[in-house]
Amino acid sequence: MSAVVGSTPLRQEREWNIGWADVGPFLALLALLLIGFVINPDFLSATNLGNVITRSAFIAIIAVGATFVISSGGLDLSVGSMAAFITGITIMFMNSMAPEWGLAAIPAGMVVAIVVGTACGLMNGLIVTVGKIEPFIATLGTMGIFRALITYMSDGGTIPIDRSLREAYRPVYFGTVAGVPLPILISIAVAAVASFALYKMKYGRKCAAVGANEDVARYSGISIIKTRTIAYAIQGACVAIAAICYVPRLGAATPTTGVLWELQVITAVVIGGTALRGGKGHVWGTVAGAVILELIANLMVLSDFVSEYLVAGVQGVIIIIAMLIQRFSK
Amino acid sequence: MLKTKLIAAAAIGSLLIAGQAIAGDKRVVAVSIPAADHGWTAGVVYHAQAAAKEINAAFPGVEVIVKTSPSATAQVSALEDLSAGRKLDALVILPYSSEELTTPVKAVKDAGTFITVVDRGLSDASIQDLYLAGDNIAVGRNTAKYMIDKLGGKGNLVVLRGIPTVIDDERIKGFNDAIQGTELKVLDIQYANWNSDEAFKLMQDYLAKYPQIDAVWANDDDMLLGVLEAVKESGRKDIKLALGGNGMKDIVKKVIDGDTMTPVETPYPPAMIKTAIYMTVANLIGQAPVRGTVKLDAPLITQENAQEYYFPDSPF
Numbered sequence: 231m232s233a234v235v236g237s238t239p240l241r242q243e244r245e246w247n248i249g250w251a252d253v254g255p256f257l258a259l260l261a262l263l264l265i266g267f268v269i270n271p272d273f274l275s276a277t278n279l280g281n282v283i284t285r286s287a288f289i290a291i292i293a294v295g296a297t298f299v300i301s302s303g304g305l306d307l308s309v310g311s312m313a314a315f316i317t318g319i320t321i322m323f324m325n326s327m328a329p330e331w332g333l334a335a336i337p338a339g340m341v342v343a344i345v346v347g348t349a350c351g352l353m354n355g356l357i358v359t360v361g362k363i364e365p366f367i368a369t370l371g372t373m374g375i376f377r378a379l380i381t382y383m384s385d386g387g388t389i390p391i392d393r394s395l396r397e398a399y400r401p402v403y404f405g406t407v408a409g410v411p412l413p414i415l416i417s418i419a420v421a422a423v424a425s426f427a428l429y430k431m432k433y434g435r436k437c438a439a440v441g442a443n444e445d446v447a448r449y450s451g452i453s454i455i456k457t458r459t460i461a462y463a464i465q466g467a468c469v470a471i472a473a474i475c476y477v478p479r480l481g482a483a484t485p486t487t488g489v490l491w492e493l494q495v496i497t498a499v500v501i502g503g504t505a506l507r508g509g510k511g512h513v514w515g516t517v518a519g520a521v522i523l524e525l526i527a528n529l530m531v532l533s534d535f536v537s538e539y540l541v542a543g544v545q546g547v548i549i550i551i552a553m554l555i556q557r558f559s560k
Numbered sequence: 561m562l563k564t565k566l567i568a569a570a571a572i573g574s575l576l577i578a579g580q581a582i583a584g585d586k587r588v589v590a591v592s593i594p595a596a597d598h599g600w601t602a603g604v605v606y607h608a609q610a611a612a613k614e615i616n617a618a619f620p621g622v623e624v625i626v627k628t629s630p631s632a633t634a635q636v637s638a639l640e641d642l643s644a645g646r647k648l649d650a651l652v653i654l655p656y657s658s659e660e661l662t663t664p665v666k667a668v669k670d671a672g673t674f675i676t677v678v679d680r681g682l683s684d685a686s687i688q689d690l691y692l693a694g695d696n697i698a699v700g701r702n703t704a705k706y707m708i709d710k711l712g713g714k715g716n717l718v719v720l721r722g723i724p725t726v727i728d729d730e731r732i733k734g735f736n737d738a739i740q741g742t743e744l745k746v747l748d749i750q751y752a753n754w755n756s757d758e759a760f761k762l763m764q765d766y767l768a769k770y771p772q773i774d775a776v777w778a779n780d781d782d783m784l785l786g787v788l789e790a791v792k793e794s795g796r797k798d799i800k801l802a803l804g805g806n807g808m809k810d811i812v813k814k815v816i817d818g819d820t821m822t823p824v825e826t827p828y829p830p831a832m833i834k835t836a837i838y839m840t841v842a843n844l845i846g847q848a849p850v851r852g853t854v855k856l857d858a859p860l861i862t863q864e865n866a867q868e869y870y871f872p873d874s875p876f
Contacts, residue, residue, distance in 0.1 A: 270769070277794075278768040285761055386596020386605060387875025390810075404793055480756050480789055484782070486598050487757070531750060531765035538721070538750050 255502050255518035258552040262525050270532045278528070280411055284403075286524035287413035288313070288472040289491065293498040293516045294417075294424045295351075295468025298461040299365075300499050301428070301511030303441035306462065307369040308354060309469050310491030311376035316347050316473040317483040318380045318389050325392045333398050343470040350376070351466015355459035373492070381485040390482040403478040413475045417517065420471060424464075425513040434511075437461060441508025498523055501552060522552060587622050587649040587844050589615075590642045591837060592635060594656055595628040596875070598754070599782050599808060603830030603876030604654060611837040622841055632656035636664045643668050650674040650840045654833060658683050674843065678836045690843075691853045692836045694828040696727050698858040699805045700734025700779065703826050706860060707744065707775050710801060714743030715774030718766045720783050722754040731779045731805065747773070752783050759786030767794045775801035781808035784822070791821075806830075807861065807869050808876055816866045825861040827869055830876055832856055 266273035273279075292309050299306050324339035331338065350372075357368040383389060391399065405412045428434035436457045439447040448454055477483075500506055501522055502515030526548050530541045591612065596602035605628055612624035627642060629635035635656050642648060651673050655661035662683040669675050669687050677688040685691070707717070719735070722728040732749070739746070747770050752758040759778055763786060766773065776791070776799060778784040784804030791799050799821065804811050807827040814822045835856070842848040861869050 272768055275768065278765075281764045281768065285764070381595075381597060384602075385875040386602025387599055388810075480760065480785060482756075482785075484599065484756065485596070485602075486755050486782070489755070527761065528765055528768075531748070531762060532769050539724075541750070 252503065252512060252515060254555070255512075255515040255522065258501070258555050259518050259522050259525070261555065262522060262529070262548075262552070266525065266529050266532070269529065273529065273532055278532075282524050282528045283521055284411040284413050286520045287417045288476055289494050289498055289523065290417045290517045290520035291420050291472040291475070292465075292469050292491065293495045293502070293520050294421050294513055295465035296495045296499050297424065297502070297504055297511040297513055297516045298428070298437060298464045300496070300504055300506060301441045301508060302437045302458050302461040303444065303508030304358060304458055304461060305365040305369065305496070305506075306354060306465050307366065307492045308350075308373040308376055309465065309495055310488035311373045311380070312347070312350050312466065312469045312488075313473050313476065313491060314380040314483060314485070314487035314489075315376040316343050316350070316470050317477055317487055318383045319343070319346050320473060320477060321389050321391045321483055322383065324395055328392045328395055333395065336395060336399050340474050343474050344467055347466040347468075347470025347473065348463050349466065351463040351469070352459065354466070355462030358462065359455040359458045377485070380483060380487065384483065384485060386485055388482045388484045391477060396478075396481050399478045399481075401478070403475055416471065416475060420468065421513050421517050427464075428511050428513055433457070433460065438510045442510075494520075494523055497549065501549065523549075585621075588646060589622060589624045589650045589652065589837070589840060589844065590648050591624060591626045591833070592638055592642065592651065592653045593626070593628055593833060594635070594654060595630040597630070599876040600780075600806060600828075600830050603871075603874055604833050606871075606874045606876065607831045607834040608837065611834040615837065615841055619841070619845060622845060624837065624841070629656070632660040635661060639664045639668055643671060643673070647671070648673045650676065650844055652676040652678065652833070652836050652840050654678040655680050655682060662687065674840065676836050676840045678833055689851050690836070690839060692832060692839070692856070693854075694832055694856045695858050696730035696828065697734035699826045699828050700731040700736075701738045702858050702860055703777055703779075703803050703805060704735045704738030704744075706824055707777070707801060707803070708739065708742050711744065711774055715745070715800075716770065716772055717744055717746050717775050717777065718763075718770065718773055719746055719749040720752045720759050720762055720776070720778040720787065721749060722751070722780050722783070724751065728779065735777065735779075752778070752786070754780045754782055756782050756786035759783035760790050761786075763787045763790035764794070767791070767796060772798050774798065776803070778802070778804050780804060781806045781811045781825075784808075784811060788821070806876075809871055809874060812861060812866050812870045815861055815863060816870060818863055823862070825866075825869070826858050827861055828858060829856070829869065830874075831871070 296306060320339045320343040323342045324335045327335035327338060354369055354372055357363055358365045403413055407415060436452045439452055440454055440457045444454060498519035499516050501519035503512040526545050530536055530545060536544050591608050593604050593608055594601045596605045608626045612626050615622055615624050627638045629638045651668050653665060658680055665675060665682060666687050675688050676690040679693050721732060748766060750762055752762045776787055778787050781804040787802055791802060802821045805826045805828060807825060807829050811822060811825050815825050839850045843850045
């Protein structure tokens, strides 16, 4: 399994955006945009594209974190439940602090979100690395735990944000800077930091090395436990950032928040060119993958020729075709 | 609400007096319902527990036990556990799924237990002594009638469906049948799985696709929340009505406050579990005849009667 990854010339790993694996997702994205335009010219309107890219931000931000986990040879199924859990904790914290602190409760809540998120990620990481439990099983377990906690915290209903905070917090999802929606800027920032960490820092090399071949990495003196655990902690922080952007959208956390996000996240990472078995991660590809997924869903609604009963099927076919385009363009 | 409670208490009170003559030892009523995993089931749990508390306090001779289960399999096990230790006098059940629960409920029935089935019917209707449900067709029909009235019989609509199930199909059927022959046109109809996030996205897409939308129907209030947020964000002024269904407290509150976009609501109340429990106890204690089928109507909730459907303490 290491043969494929190992054969990638070292030279390429040192440069940015080189090779088909990096360009592939963007080609698929371009093809999708063209098809969309032919089907319905409204597809390319600024409002529509703005909406679609903005709402792909949650998946994109979480998927950037997942790129670290998957590239280091792990997997995290708990991200959707974790997002719901962090959203719940954050709202409850902000609500309880609002009477005393007023609007200062919002930034304080964001800090709480990041701390809780990183802690959750760290817990996942330690269970997988120190506990030596298969990532699939470990995170399936925590997925259930986080989902149960949010259901318990909300009594199965909703945890709405305090009315006094709602308007002030709204711009974090709905606001724009120079015409660009804030969540888009946040996901670009997250991806930029991530690609720096993954391609320019020592940690990024370690991540890819551990994911490509554990034994070789160990013999090279890389700590597998440390590298993987940090990847999960990064994942947790990314989930927290997504949760922070998510709260103002509907202003509430419910037991159905973030359901099945984990599958969308993993799909985005794989469409983006990162192999599920680990190895080199493609951060920008992952972001493109998240946008592709959201565009496909949007296209289903904007086109008239797909029966409402068949939408999920057609989406599946398009995802597979997008992967095939990448495969054969190599 | 207080008034309703008083009337109920008075009615049950008189039953109590009649009942004590025949009630010897404690009668056990088991209530088996799905665990709270979304708004509506959370409401069911809340109202079932409220009913149990009220009845246990009012009738020393009755013990109502509420048991929630997170899946159909768990509910089957719960039934076995409930009936293993003691004799159940009555079972009130909201089955997870019709097929899987039919045989286990029959086994309880065969031991001589009074069976009340709520909302989702069993595959074999002869098992139940009392069946109580809401009317999903009426939910769709009454919403449609209001829209026809309000829009003067013509306009462009978009519809959001839930999860592909009988409940969803019936609501959509009631709605479609009612608008037939009018000039109301359904521009688009798609599934949003009774989920606010998916409804938010779908509504954004509807808004991008259609320049003129007169009214939106989300056949559930969780979805309506997402719809309202998307409409608010778009700044569009063409949408005159956005209606939901089920009776979520946030939406009923809007009706009470006289919201112009959501002036009415159609109930499919989770509180129906309470009706079922009270009726079952009335039979057990007061010998009130209740065998049969009860279908709760879905009358429009308007500003005048909204208080009756408003439960500020409920999670739903």
